[in-house]
Amino acid sequence: MKRKIVLCITGASGSIYGYRLLEVLYSMDFQLDLIVSTAGAVVLKEELDISLKDIQQKFPKVRLISERAIADRVASGSRLINYAGVLIAPCSMSTLACVANGVNQNLIHRVSETALKEKVPLVLIIREAPYSLIHLENMLKVAKAGATILPASPAFYHKPKSVEDMVDFVVGKALDCLRIEHNLYRRWKTEDQG
Helix, strand or coil: CEEEEEEECCCCCHHHHHHHHHHHHHHHCCCCEEEHHHHHHHHHHHHHHHHHHHHHHHHCEEEEEECCCCCCHCHHHHHHCCCCEEEEEEEEEHHHHHHHHHCCCCCHHHHHHHHHHHHCEEEEECCCCCCCHHHHHHHHHHHHHEEEECCCCCCCCCCCCCCHHHHHHHHHHHHHHCCCCCCCCCCCCCCCCC
């Protein structure tokens, strides 16, 4: 299994999903390349009171990359093929629109485009409600191109007791998409339950 992941955090509400993925993947000893958009940094601070400096201090092995570093190694298909996947958590509707239409305004968009063309798994944790027709059409375009659309919609069959349990369900589903083993939530019925 390739132990490298590109994690992107954009400016949608729900920065807790990206931050929790960072915690979990870091604890699993993945090599993490983290791209936080300008708007993503604002939302991280607003929702979690976490700055990029805080992230660098808590996760010293993470390579934090500017969204403006369009020539970074992860923008290259010959380099990105060595990664297990690209996660965008949360994925704003603006980022979705850029990915769906091949518009590269920053490194997150470029990495997504590169992942699609190189068949590197790309998972977009969409955090918006309700969806407009434009959102749905963009999701369909991206799914047809090979990405996985993962709405931030927790289930309740595992009987969550806290917000953290609900976040871990969505984060666990993202890891499932990349075939990364975890125990973040109880799966639907074990084999001995039928």
